[in-house]
Amino acid sequence: MDKKEIxxxxxxxxxxxxxxxxxxxxxxxxxxxxxxxxxxxxxxxKNLTPLTNDELSYGGRTIVNLPAFSYIMTxxxxxxxxxxxxxxxxxxxxxxxxxxxYLISKDLTKNKFASFVSAxxxxxxxxxxxxTTNNISLxxxxxxxxxxxxxxxxxxNEKKDYFFxxxxxxxxxxxxxxSVILIIISLLLYLLLLKVEKIKTTRKEVELILFxxxxxxxxxxxxxxxxxxxxxxxxxxxxxxxxxLSNYFNELNLFEAVxxxxxxxxxxxxxxxxxxxVAEKSKKTSLFVSFSLLIFVLLWxxxxxxxxGLILLGxxxxxxxxxxxxxxxxxxxxxxxxxxxxAIGILLVIIIISTSFTTSIAYTKxxxxxSVSEEELNALGWIKxxxxxxxxxxxxxxxxxxxxxxxxxxxxADKNFIMIKDASQRVDDIDLLYNTVYETxxxxxxxxxxxxxxxxxxxAKKKYSIEQLKFINDKCFELVYSxxxxxxxxxxxxx
Amino acid sequence: MNINKNHKKRxxxxxxxxxxxxxxxxxxxxxxxxxxxxxxxxxxxxxxxIGNIPYYDSKCxxxxxxxxxxxxxxxxxxxxxVFSFILPINLISIILPALFTxxxxxxxxxxxxxxxxxxFSKSLILFIFLTSPAFVYSYxxxxxxxxxxxxxxxxxxxxxxxPKIARFFSFLLFILLPIFNILASIIAVITLLLAxxxxxIKKEDVKKKVIWMLIVSFFYFAPLYFKPNLxxxxxxxxxxxxQSVISDLGGMAGFGVFVIMLALIGFVVTIKSKEKLYYSYLxxxxxxxxxxxxxxxxxxxxxxxxIFAAIGLRKIIKMKWQLxxxxxxxxxxxxxxxxxxxxxxxxxxxxxxxxxxxxxxLLFLKPYEKGIVLSDQKYTYLVENVADxxxxxxxxxKNQRKNIEIKNDVNILFHTxxxxxxxxxxxxxxxxxxxxxxxxxxxxxxxxxxxxLIMLTNDRLFKNIYKNQGIEIWxxxxxxxx
Numbered sequence: 001m002d003k004k005e006i007x008x009x010x011x012x013x014x015x016x017x018x019x020x021x022x023x024x025x026x027x028x029x030x031x032x033x034x035x036x037x038x039x040x041x042x043x044x045x046k047n048l049t050p051l052t053n054d055e056l057s058y059g060g061r062t063i064v065n066l067p068a069f070s071y072i073m074t075x076x077x078x079x080x081x082x083x084x085x086x087x088x089x090x091x092x093x094x095x096x097x098x099x100x101x102y103l104i105s106k107d108l109t110k111n112k113f114a115s116f117v118s119a120x121x122x123x124x125x126x127x128x129x130x131x132t133t134n135n136i137s138l139x140x141x142x143x144x145x146x147x148x149x150x151x152x153x154x155x156x157n158e159k160k161d162y163f164f165x166x167x168x169x170x171x172x173x174x175x176x177x178x179s180v181i182l183i184i185i186s187l188l189l190y191l192l193l194l195k196v197e198k199i200k201t202t203r204k205e206v207e208l209i210l211f212x213x214x215x216x217x218x219x220x221x222x223x224x225x226x227x228x229x230x231x232x233x234x235x236x237x238x239x240x241x242x243x244x245l246s247n248y249f250n251e252l253n254l255f256e257a258v259x260x261x262x263x264x265x266x267x268x269x270x271x272x273x274x275x276x277x278v279a280e281k282s283k284k285t286s287l288f289v290s291f292s293l294l295i296f297v298l299l300w301x302x303x304x305x306x307x308x309g310l311i312l313l314g315x316x317x318x319x320x321x322x323x324x325x326x327x328x329x330x331x332x333x334x335x336x337x338x339x340x341x342x343a344i345g346i347l348l349v350i351i352i353i354s355t356s357f358t359t360s361i362a363y364t365k366x367x368x369x370x371s372v373s374e375e376e377l378n379a380l381g382w383i384k385x386x387x388x389x390x391x392x393x394x395x396x397x398x399x400x401x402x403x404x405x406x407x408x409x410x411x412x413a414d415k416n417f418i419m420i421k422d423a424s425q426r427v428d429d430i431d432l433l434y435n436t437v438y439e440t441x442x443x444x445x446x447x448x449x450x451x452x453x454x455x456x457x458x459x460a461k462k463k464y465s466i467e468q469l470k471f472i473n474d475k476c477f478e479l480v481y482s483x484x485x486x487x488x489x490x491x492x493x494x495x
Numbered sequence: 496m497n498i499n500k501n502h503k504k505r506x507x508x509x510x511x512x513x514x515x516x517x518x519x520x521x522x523x524x525x526x527x528x529x530x531x532x533x534x535x536x537x538x539x540x541x542x543x544x545i546g547n548i549p550y551y552d553s554k555c556x557x558x559x560x561x562x563x564x565x566x567x568x569x570x571x572x573x574x575x576x577v578f579s580f581i582l583p584i585n586l587i588s589i590i591l592p593a594l595f596t597x598x599x600x601x602x603x604x605x606x607x608x609x610x611x612x613x614x615f616s617k618s619l620i621l622f623i624f625l626t627s628p629a630f631v632y633s634y635x636x637x638x639x640x641x642x643x644x645x646x647x648x649x650x651x652x653x654x655x656x657x658p659k660i661a662r663f664f665s666f667l668l669f670i671l672l673p674i675f676n677i678l679a680s681i682i683a684v685i686t687l688l689l690a691x692x693x694x695x696i697k698k699e700d701v702k703k704k705v706i707w708m709l710i711v712s713f714f715y716f717a718p719l720y721f722k723p724n725l726x727x728x729x730x731x732x733x734x735x736x737x738q739s740v741i742s743d744l745g746g747m748a749g750f751g752v753f754v755i756m757l758a759l760i761g762f763v764v765t766i767k768s769k770e771k772l773y774y775s776y777l778x779x780x781x782x783x784x785x786x787x788x789x790x791x792x793x794x795x796x797x798x799x800x801x802i803f804a805a806i807g808l809r810k811i812i813k814m815k816w817q818l819x820x821x822x823x824x825x826x827x828x829x830x831x832x833x834x835x836x837x838x839x840x841x842x843x844x845x846x847x848x849x850x851x852x853x854x855x856x857l858l859f860l861k862p863y864e865k866g867i868v869l870s871d872q873k874y875t876y877l878v879e880n881v882a883d884x885x886x887x888x889x890x891x892x893k894n895q896r897k898n899i900e901i902k903n904d905v906n907i908l909f910h911t912x913x914x915x916x917x918x919x920x921x922x923x924x925x926x927x928x929x930x931x932x933x934x935x936x937x938x939x940x941x942x943x944x945x946x947x948l949i950m951l952t953n954d955r956l957f958k959n960i961y962k963n964q965g966i967e968i969w970x971x972x973x974x975x976x977x
Contacts, residue, residue, distance in 0.1 A: 218832040
C-alpha cells in the first residue's frame with residue numbers, strides 16, 4: 001500500500017469510527033446481551049481465570065466458551081473503565097474490516113478506486129454496523145479476522161510472511177470463536193471448486209488446508225467435548241429452545257437481505273457471484289465464491305444464525321462490489337457512451353454509499369432504542385443493594401444477563417443455553433408467568449424455581465405486549481420497587 | 496562409518512519399522528488395550544461386567560445348564576459353558592473375549608502379512624484399528640462377537656495358505672460361519688467376492704464356498720424365521736445415525752472424527768481403482784445400513800475403515816510437503832486426534848454401567864415376590880439375570896411383535912400425569928416394580944415433578960423400597976390388589 005492509499009483508508013476508517021462512536025455515546029448503556037461479556041470481564045478482573053462455573057446463571061451452571069475476547073476486553077478494562085472499553089474497543093475492531101476488504105479487493109481487481117468503494121461499503125454494511133456498535137459483540141473482532149485469514153490465504157504463494165500471518169490469525173480466531181469452522185469448510189469447498197473447474201492448486205495451499213482442518217477440528221473437539229456429548233448435533237443450534245429458535249435461525253428472505261445488506265451490494269454481489277461461478281473463473285475469487293455459497297447453503301438450511309449469515313454475506317458482497325465495478329467499466333469500455341464512464345462511475349458510488357449509509361444509521365438508531373434503559377439499571381442496582389445475596393430474580397429471557405451482571409443475583413434463564421437440560425422448560429415457564437392470569441399458575445412457577453423477586457420492566461411490557469402482570473394482587477405479591485420498573489416479592493406459597 | 500550413520504539418520508523412524516519390531520509393538524499394545532478397560536474398571540472400584548450383554552450371555556449359559564433354552568443360539572455360549580466348569584462365569588465373561596480378541600488380532604496381522612501389505616501401511620492399519628472405539632466395543636460390550644471374528648479371520652487366513660488341509664479347514668469354517676452370526680456370513684460372502692477380484696484365488700474355490708454358505712444359511716435360518724428371537728436386539732442405540740457413527744458425538748461404538756476424515760481421504764485416493772473395490776463399497780453401505788439396527792456392525796466396518804484411513808494417513812505422511820513444520824504439526828494433530836477419540840471413548844467404557852451400586856440394588860430386589868420390572872432399556876438382561884425378576888423389555892424381545900407396543904406403553908407410563916391411564920397400563924403390563932436411577936431421571940424427565948416422577952410421590956400407588964446412591968426401587972401397591 002502506498003502513502004495515498006494509507007491516508008485515504010485512514011480517513012475512511014476515522015469517519016466510520018467517528019460515526020460509530022457518535023452513535024454509541026448517544027446512550028450510556030448497552031444492548032442487554034452485552035452484559036454477558038461485562039460479567040465475564042468483571043469476573044476475570046477479579047480472579048484472572050475465565051468464568052467456567054457460574055453460580056448465578058440458571059441458578060448455577062457450567063459455562064463452556066472461548067474466553068479470548070473477554071480476556072482482550074479485560075486487559076483494556078484494567079487500564080480504562082469497562083464501560084468505556086466496551087463502547088470504544090469493539091468499534092475499533094469492527095472498523096478494521098475497511099482495511100481488510102480494501103486489501104482483498106485490491107488483490108482481486110488491481111483497481112484502487114474500486115477497492116476503495118468496496119472498503120467504504122464494508123464499513124457501512126447495515127447489519128454489521130448495527131450489530132457491532134453497542135453490543136460489545138465478539139463478531140466485531142471475529143469477522144475482520146476471518147477475512148484477514150482469507151486474505152493471507154490468497155497471498156501465501158506470493159510472500160512467506162503471509163503463511164505465518166495465516167497460522168497466527170487462524171489460531172487467534174480458533175481461541176476467539178467457533179466461526180473458525182466456517183473458514184475450514186470454505187477452504188475445503190474451495191479445493192473442491194478448483195478441482196471441478198480444473199484449476200491447479202499449489203502444494204502450499206493443500207498443506208495449509210490440511211493442517212488447518214486437522215488442528216482446528218482436534219482443538220474444537222477438545223474444548224467442546226462435553227457439550228458435543230451432551231447435545232450432539234443440536235449444538236449447532238446452541239441448544240436454543242424451539243420456542244425461541246426462530247429468533248436466531250430464521251429463514252433467509254430476499255427482502256430482509258436487501259434491507260440488511262443494501263440493495264446495490266445485493267444486486268451487484270449476486271451478479272458477480274454468478275459471473276465468477278459461470279463465466280470468469282479466477283482462483284482467488286473462487287475462495288470467496290466458495291465462502292458465499294457455503295453461507296447461502298447454511299442460511300438456507302438454517303444452520304447459521306440469520307444475522308451472522310447476513311453480516312458475512314454483506315462483507316463478501318462488498319468485496320464482490322469491486323469486481324462488479326471492474327466488470328461494469330470493462331463493459332462501458334466496449335460501448336459508445338464510454339465518455340460518460342467517469343460520471344456514471346461516481347454516480348454509482350454515490351448511490352451505493354448513500355443507500356448503505358442511510359440504512360446503517362437508521363438500523364443502528366433502531367437497535368440503540370433496544371439498549372437497556374437507565375431506569376432498568378437503577379432497578380437492578382436496587383436489587384443488588386437491597387436483597388439477600390442468594391436471592392433468585394425472575395426476569396425475561398432478554399434480561400437474564402442483566403440480572404447476573406448488574407444485580408449480581410441468580411436468574412432463571414439467559415441466552416446461553418449450552419449444557420442446560422431444561423432450557424426449553426424454563427423459557428416456557430417464564431413465558432407462562434408473564435402471560436398467565438391465574439395466581440396459582442404463577443405461584444407454581446415461582447415455587448418451582450424458588451423465585452424471590454419478579455422484575456417487571458419495559459422489556460417485558462414490550463415483549464409480551466402487556467401493561468401489568470395480570471395475576472398480581474396485594475395479598476400475595478408485595479411491590480417492593482416502583483420507579484417505572486416494578487419489582488414484586490412473592491409472599492405466598494402454593495400448597 | 497559416517498556414510499552408514501547418515502543413511503540411518505535419513506531413514507528416520509522408518510528404519511525401526513522391521514517386521515519384528517512391528518510385531519512386538521503390536522502385541523504389547525494389543526495386550527495393553529485389551530486388558531486396560533477391565534483393569535482400570537477394577538482399580539476404580541467397579542467389579543461388574545461392562546454393559547448388559549455379558550449378563551445375557553451368562554444367563555444363557557445357566558439356561559443351557561438347566562436345559563431351558565430361551566436364548567438365540569450362539570456357539571459362544573457353549574464355549575463359555577465348557578469353561579464355566581473350571582472358572583466362575585463372571586471371570587469367563589472377561590477372559591474369553593479378551594483371549595479370542597487377542598488371537599484374532601494376531602490372525603489379522605498374519606493376514607495383512609500374507610497379503611504382502613507394506614510394513615508402514617500395515618503399522619498404520621493396526622494402529623488405527625486398535626485405537627478405534629468399535630474395536631474396544633467388540634470385546635467389552637459385545638463379547639460373543641470376538642469368537643465370530645476369530646472364526647471369520649481364521650477361515651480367511653487358511654484360505655490364503657497352500658496346503659490342502661488348510662483349505663479344507665478354511666472351507667469348513669466358512670460354511671460354519673452362518674451359525675455364529677448372520678451378518679458375519681453376509682460379510683464373509685462379500686469379502687470372498689472382493690478377494691476374488693483382487694487376489695489370486697481360484698474362482699471355483701470361492702464359488703464353492705459361497706454356495707455352501709448360502710445353503711447352510713438357508714437351512715439354519717429358515718426355521719428360525721418363524722421364531723421371533725432370531726437376533727439379539729439392539730440395546731445401545733438411542734442416538735441419531737451420525738451420533739452412532741461418530742464416537743466423539745456420544746456413540747457407543749463407531750469411529751473417531753479424525754479416522755472418518757482420514758478414511759474419506761483414503762476413499763478419494765483409491766477412487767482410481769474403483770472397479771477393484773466395488774465389493775468394499777457394497778460392504779460399507781450394507782454395514783452402515785445394518786448399524787441402524789445392530790451396533791456391532793461397526794465392528795465389522797472398523798476393519799474396512801481402518802484400511803481406508805491408513806491409506807489416507809499414509810498419503811498425508813508420504814506427501815512431499817513444502818512446509819516441513821506444517822507437516823510435523825499436521826501429523827501430530829492427526830495422531831493426537833485419533834488417540835484423543837480413543838482415550839475419550841475408553842473413559843466412557845471404564846465408567847459405563849452397571850456398577851456395584853446397580854448390582855446391589857438389583858440384588859436387594861431379588862428376594863421380593865416375582866413381578867415384572869419397569870425401567871429403562873439399559874436394564875435389559877440385568878434385571879432378569881441379577882434380580883431374577885422378569886423385565887418388561889426382556890419380555891418384549893421374546894415376542895418382538897409386541898416390542899413396539901411395549902415401547903409405547905413404557906413411554907406413556909414415563910410421561911403420563913393421568914392416574915387412571917397409569918393404572919390401566921401398569922395392570923396391562925403386569926408391572927410390580929419400578930427402577931429408576933439418576934441417569935434415567937436426567938434423560939427422561941426435565942423436571943422433578945414430571946410424569947412418572949410425580950406419580951411416584953402418590954403413596955396410594957407406590958412405595959419406595961430402596962434408595963441408595965441415586966438408584967430407587969418402587970413397589971406398585973396395586974399390583975397385588977389388581
